[in-house]
Amino acid sequence: MNTPTCFSLNWNDQVLHLVLNRPEAMNTMHPTFWRELDTLLTEVHHEGRARALVISSTGKHFTAGMSLDTFSNAITMDERSAEGRAAIYDLLTDMQATFTKLETLRMPVICAIQGGCIGGGVDMVSAACIRYASADAFFCIQEINIGMVADVGTLQRLPKLIPLALVKELAYTGRRLSAARALACGLVNEVFDTHEATVQAALQCAQEIAAKPPVAIWGTKQAIHYARDHSVEDSLRQMGWLQGSAWSNAHVREAITAMKEKRAGQFPPLAPLTPFQDLG
Structure with a gap:
């Protein structure tokens, strides 16, 4: 801008x-x-x-x-x-x-x-x-x-x-x-x-x-806002789908290793988004 x-x-x-x-x-x-x-x-x-x-x-x-x-x-x-x-x-x-x-x-x-x-x-x-x-x-x-x-x-x-x-x-x-x-x-x-x-x-x-994995922060924000506006049952169901889409063994391993080694974790950024109307 x-x-x-x-x-x-x-x-x-x-x-x-x-x-x-x-x-x-x-x-x-x-x-x-x-x-x-x-x-x-x-x-x-x-x-x-x-x-x-x-x-x-x-x-x-x-x-x-x-x-x-x-x-x-x-x-x-x-x-x-x-x-x-x-x-x-x-x-x-x-x-x-x-x-x-x-x-x-x-x-x-x-x-x-x-x-x-x-x-x-x-x-x-x-x-x-x-x-x-x-x-x-x-x-x-x-x-x-x-x-x-x-x-x-x-x-x-x-x-x-x-x-x-x-x-x-x-x-x-x-x-x-x-x-x-x-x-x-x-x-x-x-x-x-x-x-x-x-x-x-x-x-x-x-x-x-x-310092946290950006995709895990993204998922956490999604879950909190969804739970605010929906029932516990609906929110738990949404959480299952959300965790399934955001889970990363590599991120969990890196977070635990960084904690043990007392250093900052290294995590990839969120993927850039291209608006649909800008594609092609």
């Missing part, structure tokens, strides 16, 4: 670090952000080079969510006709698909959150695998405060992560959820004193993940 304008990218071995870099605008999300993020996630998924993706931010806040001027300039929400209202559905489907790519990437996604994680920020981090937060972080379902329903994933994913009654409290009132309370309810994995420590913890976790 072309050099993004809304975030910077840094590689550390097989870990890709995406940093939101518009602190002067509180890292708000406008159409360019959505376009660049969607393109990047598609490329990362297809390449298979990254073994983990870390998302962090700059400035006082992780993100203030959707840029409000987007609604008056770039996005037309036409409620005057059935056709216009149907177009709203299609627009939201496109936006939802971008954050769903975080959930369906072949590698785990880790977010390091400081300050406000507001509106669309909650949509985004709720699609991640692991969330670390600094002590000053807070989460806010801001949409209700501006007269609308949160519509890009928060209300669908957050009830899978924290108690339903708490989701309702936050969604109905627009109150802030502090880092300490987010830790207590399980939304974040750990809270750190500073933003710098939070980012370092996220990168360290990503490096640990990157």
